[in-house]
Amino acid sequence: MKSLNELRELRETLQKEMAARNSTGKTKIIIGMGTCGIAAGARNILHAVLEEIERRKLDVLVTQTGCIGMCEKEPLLDVQLPGKERITYGNLKEDDVKRIIVEHVINGNIVSDLAIARFEEGGK
Amino acid sequence: MKQSIYRSHVLVCTGTGCVSSGSKKLKEVLTDELEKHELQNEIKVIETGCHGFCEKGPIMIVYPEGVFYCHVKTDDLTEIVEEHLLKGRIVDRLLFKEPLTEESIPSYQDIDFYKKQHRIVLANCGRINPENIQEYIAVGGYEAAGKALTEMTSEEVITEIKNAGLRGRGGAGFPTGLKWELTRKTESDKKYLICNADEGDPGAFMDRSLLEGDPHRIIEGMIIGAYAIGADEGYIYIRAEYPLAIERLELAIGQAHNLGLLGKDILGSGFDFELHIKKGAGAFVCGEETALMASIEGKRGMPRPKPPFPSVSGLWGKPTNINNVETFGNVPYIINNGAESYNSIGTEKSKGTKVFALTGKINNTGLVEVPMGITLREIIYDIGGGLNQGKKFKAVQTGGPSGGCIPAELLDLKIDYESLQEIGAMMGSGGMVVMDDSTCMVDVARFFLSFTQSESCGKCTPCREGTKRMLEILDRICSGEGREGDLELLEELGNHIKETSLCQLGGSAPNPVLSTLHYFRDEYEAHIKDKRCPANVCEGMGAVYVINEDKCIGCGMCARVCPIEAISGKPKESYKINEDLCISCGACAAKCPVGAISQG
Numbered sequence: 104m105k106s107l108n109e110l111r112e113l114r115e116t117l118q119k120e121m122a123a124r125n126s127t128g129k130t131k132i133i134i135g136m137g138t139c140g141i142a143a144g145a146r147n148i149l150h151a152v153l154e155e156i157e158r159r160k161l162d163v164l165v166t167q168t169g170c171i172g173m174c175e176k177e178p179l180l181d182v183q184l185p186g187k188e189r190i191t192y193g194n195l196k197e198d199d200v201k202r203i204i205v206e207h208v209i210n211g212n213i214v215s216d217l218a219i220a221r222f223e224e225g226g227k
Numbered sequence: 228m229k230q231s232i233y234r235s236h237v238l239v240c241t242g243t244g245c246v247s248s249g250s251k252k253l254k255e256v257l258t259d260e261l262e263k264h265e266l267q268n269e270i271k272v273i274e275t276g277c278h279g280f281c282e283k284g285p286i287m288i289v290y291p292e293g294v295f296y297c298h299v300k301t302d303d304l305t306e307i308v309e310e311h312l313l314k315g316r317i318v319d320r321l322l323f324k325e326p327l328t329e330e331s332i333p334s335y336q337d338i339d340f341y342k343k344q345h346r347i348v349l350a351n352c353g354r355i356n357p358e359n360i361q362e363y364i365a366v367g368g369y370e371a372a373g374k375a376l377t378e379m380t381s382e383e384v385i386t387e388i389k390n391a392g393l394r395g396r397g398g399a400g401f402p403t404g405l406k407w408e409l410t411r412k413t414e415s416d417k418k419y420l421i422c423n424a425d426e427g428d429p430g431a432f433m434d435r436s437l438l439e440g441d442p443h444r445i446i447e448g449m450i451i452g453a454y455a456i457g458a459d460e461g462y463i464y465i466r467a468e469y470p471l472a473i474e475r476l477e478l479a480i481g482q483a484h485n486l487g488l489l490g491k492d493i494l495g496s497g498f499d500f501e502l503h504i505k506k507g508a509g510a511f512v513c514g515e516e517t518a519l520m521a522s523i524e525g526k527r528g529m530p531r532p533k534p535p536f537p538s539v540s541g542l543w544g545k546p547t548n549i550n551n552v553e554t555f556g557n558v559p560y561i562i563n564n565g566a567e568s569y570n571s572i573g574t575e576k577s578k579g580t581k582v583f584a585l586t587g588k589i590n591n592t593g594l595v596e597v598p599m600g601i602t603l604r605e606i607i608y609d610i611g612g613g614l615n616q617g618k619k620f621k622a623v624q625t626g627g628p629s630g631g632c633i634p635a636e637l638l639d640l641k642i643d644y645e646s647l648q649e650i651g652a653m654m655g656s657g658g659m660v661v662m663d664d665s666t667c668m669v670d671v672a673r674f675f676l677s678f679t680q681s682e683s684c685g686k687c688t689p690c691r692e693g694t695k696r697m698l699e700i701l702d703r704i705c706s707g708e709g710r711e712g713d714l715e716l717l718e719e720l721g722n723h724i725k726e727t728s729l730c731q732l733g734g735s736a737p738n739p740v741l742s743t744l745h746y747f748r749d750e751y752e753a754h755i756k757d758k759r760c761p762a763n764v765c766e767g768m769g770a771v772y773v774i775n776e777d778k779c780i781g782c783g784m785c786a787r788v789c790p791i792e793a794i795s796g797k798p799k800e801s802y803k804i805n806e807d808l809c810i811s812c813g814a815c816a817a818k819c820p821v822g823a824i825s826q827g
Contacts, residue, residue: 104487105495107373110364113486117365135353137439138432138471139593159292162315169440171353172594173340179353190332205293210322213332222354223334 128185129164130208135179137170143177144197151200152180163208176219182207189222233271235312238288242277249301250285256301260308270312283323296321340591343609345572345580348556349596352440357475360482363443369488371562372450376496379562381411384455388558390566392578397423397514397551398626398655399731400577400644406548409538410456413546418458421523421542421549422449424465424472425507425514428627429678431658433582434552436594438465438472441556442479446502448555450493451562453500456548460501464519467506476504511628511682515730516541516549518684529684530730551656553582573599577643581654587623587661588615604638607661618663622746626655628675628682629735631742632668651742653735667764668747669754672740673701679736690733693724697740705765709755714744763813771809771826772816776801778823785815785824 104110134140134149149165156163173179176193182203183189190213192203199217206212239245239254254272261267278286283297287307294317296307303321310316335341346352355362363369375384389404410418422445426434438445449461465473480502483489491499505523512518513528520542522528541547557579561569570578577599583606586592590612597606603623607613614620622632625642631652633640640646644654662671680694697720700713721737721744728734744751753759774785774794779801786794786802793809796802804815804824816824 105492107370107377107494110369110373110494114364114367114370117361121365133356137353137436138469139436141471160315161292166356167358168354169352169357170436170594171440172344172349172436172596173591174593175591191335209292209317210295211319211324215331218332220335220338221332223336 125183125185129162130185131164131166131181131183131189132208133181133183133189134165134167135169135171135177135181136167137174137177139170139174140177140179143174144195145178147197148178148180148195148200151197152204155200155204159204159209161204161208173219181222184208184211187211190218191220191222192217193219233269235270236290237270237272237312238275238290239272240276240278240284240286241274242281242284244277244281245284245286248281248284252301253285253287253299253304256304257308260304261312264308264313266308266312292317295323297323339612340593340595340610343601343605344596345598346596347560347569347572347580348437348444348553348582349440349594350560351444352436352594355441357440357442358478360443360479360486363441367563368443368559369447371559372447372454372488373494375451375562376454376494376498381455381457384451384562385411387566388455388561391557391561391569392566392573392576393554393557393561393569394577394644395551396553396557396581396656398629398653400654403550403554406538406550407452407455409536410458410546410548413539415546417460417545418456419542419545419547420449420453420456420458420461421516421519421547422461422463422552422555423514423516423519423549424463424469424552425519426469426552426656427466427509427511427514427682428629428656428658429675430584430586430624430660431627431656432584433594433657435469435472436584437552437556437582438469439475442472442475443483444559445476445552445555446479446483446489448558449502450488450500451558452548452550452555454498456546458548459499460503462503462505462523462542464505464507464513464523466509468509473504473506480504510684511679512684512730512732515732518730519549520547529686530732532729553657574641574643576645581642581657583657583659585611585659585661587659588618588663588666589613589661590615599643600641602639602641603633606642606659607638611661614661614663618665620661621664621666622662622668622671622743624660624662624671624675624739625658626653626735626738627658628679629653629731629738630655630658631738632662632671632746633742634746651738651745653738665762665764667705667760667762668743668750669701669705669760670762670764672743673698673705675739676701676736679732683732683736687727687729687733689724689727690729690736693720693728694733694736696720697724697737701740704751704754705760707754707758707765709751711755713755714748714751717741718744766810766812771806771811772804772813772824773806773826774802774804774815775823775825778821780821780823782820784818784820788814788818790814 178195180192181189206214285299287296287299385407393403394400507513510528513522515530518528518530537547580596582596624632680698683690685691721741781799783798793805
């Protein structure tokens with residue numbers, strides 16, 4: 104990039120792309136992969152997610168994020184369905200992954216006993 | 228030939244409930260539809276028994292995905308076959324929906340843990356993918372660097388940081404803008420900017436989490452800092468024990484380079500900046516700026532006397548500016564939102580927010596960012612959720628091995644740099660270890676001092692010898708051999724070490740001892756005078772245990788739990804404790820079913 108304007112243009116394009124992906128596109132599964140998450144077993148959760156997606160041949164985007172501060176509740180996993188709010192699940196075990204994928208990712212029902220928070224649009 | 232492996236199974240419920248709502252007909256129409264699309268060899272229709280969900284019937288489940296359709300009518304089948312089975316698109320409107328709505332899940336702002344937090348530095352942590360620069364740019368990343376480099380002079384950048392009132396987040400709280408100005412004013416053909424990521428306090432993980440969760444924010448803060456002081460080269464000094472943070476930083480630096488945000492002529496501004504990572508071996512003293520620079524130069528990590536200050540003669544003798552990770556993390560926000568937006572948060576002399584790592588006997592272990600001026604009670608009880616198992620709060624240790632222990636009486640203290648200093652603690656880098664009443668304060672002081680003692684580089688005598696002598700005294704107090712006058716000696720030694728050490732490692736090492744001596748002197752005295760550890764932590768305290776022969780039933784439980792096999796005897800007769808071996812741990816007394824064991 105050669106100027107601030109180019110950066111701003113890139114940002115707008117990226118924001119549009121993300122908004123488009125969010126409203127019509129794929130479901131996103133985001134796993135907390137900071138050191139605290141990994142120490143609490145996030146890698147096993149990640150593998151369980153990938154396995155479940157493979158077995159069910161789902162078209163889902165799996166990505167990662169850093170520590171959000173609730174180290175006590177790691178491993179954390181967020182599910183964001185297109186056009187819906189991002190929901191955070193916590194204190195997960197590998198067995199919980201199957202339930203979250205079947206009930207939330209596929210059937211669109213939040214697994215209320217595992218959910219701990221949701222991101223509000225534009226919120227902190 | 229008929230295929231025996233199907234790519235998909237469709238389960239149609241033919242339990243009585245679903246049959247009565249029309250599922251038999253459903254199966255027939257479905258079979259017809261599949262044949263129409265020549266899918267009969269790929270998709271198998273199976274009748275199943277009742278799912279117990281008759282109210283939602285007729286029910287259909289499509290595997291392998293596990294999609295659960297309810298209230299399916301024959302008219303819906305064409306859509307299910309064409310959309311889902313043929314094209315793989317789930318028919319949303321037929322999905323089973325629980326009455327539960329998103330609103331029934333609390334939003335992040337409504338959770339106690341986040342309610343009182345104010346996340347500036349940590350705004351993106353846990354939200355964006357730290358390995359993807361595009362996500363950082365999409366949330367407004369590098370705008371501040373662009374603005375500073377192309378629309379502001381370096382003096383204007385410094386003025387903005389000064390007006391914001393940003394102070395060093397590494398612990399000492401030196402005004403960042405002033406530090407930048409000092410380095411800027413030194414004439415030189417070459418200047419360096421260093422990010423101190425040598426986080427070493429026990430129980431502290433703020434910098435690590437920030438670098439792992441949002442590495443681009445630090446890089447952006449450094450670009451702005453380098454522009455302000457006129458440096459074209461920078462280092463991030465980070466300990467090798469942080470492999471994930473290093474990996475993500477390396478990735479982030481590479482991505483920033485590829486987009487022209489690092490390197491030559493950044494964003495067409497004519498400003499060049501190269502950034503390197505220097506891995507440290509994890510010596511605590513290398514968090515001290517002059518030792519850190521020696522380590523980058525390839526020398527042994529030892530501090531040197533100041534002046535000259537790094538702003539005059541730093542890395543390789545050139546003017547150098549060193550800031551902590553979190554300090555840089557605040558910079559993009561200030562440039563983007565202006566000094567007023569930042570200095571409206573906090574207290575008179577301490578502006579903005581501070582990140583703390585909350586650990587110890589607390590319910591919500593984690594990373595919090597709070598406005599300066601918040602009380603310890605709010606952090607520990609409202610955000611941290613109180614102590615484990617509802618235990619009683621005894622003290623909180625702030626500032627790691629350089630800080631002090633704060634007792635319950637001071638829980639309502641509004642925390643900022645000055646208030647903590649006044650009570651003998653310090654802000655430090657942000658470690659906050661919460662302790663309950665099962666903690667022995669003498670033992671805690673000994674732990675922190677043994678840490679600084681073994682991390683002392685040995686260059687100056689007060690720190691090298693003084694901490695060792697202090698530790699010897701604490702060791703003997705903890706093992707029940709404390710003497711009259713030990714506490715006065717500890718205070719005298721401690722104050723001398725603080726005044727005469729070469730660097731702040733020694734200059735702050737006695738703090739945990741001095742602050743616990745100040746607030747918990749009775750515990751020290753109990754150890755020395757009564758030979759008793761009030762929290763029952765220190766082994767070898769007090770008198771040895773003895774077995775009352777009249778009460779003993781000869782069960783042998785005591786002998787089994789004794790960790791050093793000091794108890795002997797025969798079953799059903801009487802047992803004896805060897806007084807020379809007994810370490811007074813009390814395990815036998817706790818186990819004895821008839822209460823025959825007590826301290827003699």
